[in-house]
Amino acid sequence: MNLYATLILAFGMSMDAFAAAVGKGATLHRPGLKEALRTGLIFGVIEAITPLIGWGIGLVASKYIMAWDHWVAFTLLLVLGGRMIIEGLSKSGAETPPPARRHGFWLLATTAVATSLDALAVGVGLAFLQVDIVMTALTIGMATTTMAAAGILLGRFIGPVMGRWAEILGGVVLIGIGCSILVEHLGLLH
Numbered sequence: 437m438n439l440y441a442t443l444i445l446a447f448g449m450s451m452d453a454f455a456a457a458v459g460k461g462a463t464l465h466r467p468g469l470k471e472a473l474r475t476g477l478i479f480g481v482i483e484a485i486t487p488l489i490g491w492g493i494g495l496v497a498s499k500y501i502m503a504w505d506h507w508v509a510f511t512l513l514l515v516l517g518g519r520m521i522i523e524g525l526s527k528s529g530a531e532t533p534p535p536a537r538r539h540g541f542w543l544l545a546t547t548a549v550a551t552s553l554d555a556l557a558v559g560v561g562l563a564f565l566q567v568d569i570v571m572t573a574l575t576i577g578m579a580t581t582t583m584a585a586a587g588i589l590l591g592r593f594i595g596p597v598m599g600r601w602a603e604i605l606g607g608v609v610l611i612g613i614g615c616s617i618l619v620e621h622l623g624l625l626h
Contacts, residue, residue, distance in 0.1 A: 442572055446579035449487075449558065452551035452613050453479045454583040459520070459606020460539055460547070461591020469589070471538050476585030478541065482548040483555050484577025490559020491569045506557075506621030512550035513614030516543075520607030547610070552580075554617060 457475055461467050467475075555576060562569055591606075 494563025
C-alpha cells in the first residue's frame with residue numbers, strides 16, 4: 437500500500453470515532469483542548485492497536501473472527517447508544533444537573549473499542565497484503581486521535597445549543613454507526 441492509500445484508509449477508519457466524539461463532546465460542559473486530546477488519545481491508541489490484533493488474527497484464523505466482528509460492534513454501540521438516549525430522555529428541563537466536565541476512562545475506552553472493530557477487520561485483511569502493519573496502525577491511530585479530538589471540540593459548540601437533546605442525538609449516532617457496520621458486513625445494501 438502506498439502513502440495515499442494508507443492515509444485514506446486511516447481517515448476512513450477514524451470517521452466512526454469522530455462521530456462518536458462529537459456526541460461525547462456535546463454532552464460535556466465546555467470541553468477544552470486537554471479533554472479533547474485525552475479523548476483523542478484514548479480513541480487513537482485503541483484504534484491503532486486493533487488493526488495489529490486483527491493482523492495477528494488474520495495470520496491465524498481470519499474466517500472465524502470476520503464472521504462475528506460486526507455483531508460485537510453492533511451490540512456494543514447499541515447498548516452505549518441506548519444508554520445515552522435513555523439518560524437524555526430521563527432528564528427533565530428543570531432538574532437537569534450540570535453537564536460533566538469529562539467522561540470516565542472506561543466509557544471512552546468501551547466506545548473506542550466499539551468504533552474500532554472495523555479496524556480489527558481491516559487488520560485481518562491486511563494480513564494477506566504486503567503492508568508495513570506497524571506504520572499503517574500508527575497512521576490509523578494518529579488520524580483517529582486527530583479526528584476524535586476535533587469531534588470533542590466540535591461537540592463543545594453543539595452541546596450548549598442542543599442541551600439534553602445532544603445526548604439523545606449522540607446515542608442515535610452510535611446506534612446508527614452500529615447499524616451501518618452491521619448492514620455493511622451483512623451485505624444488505626447490494
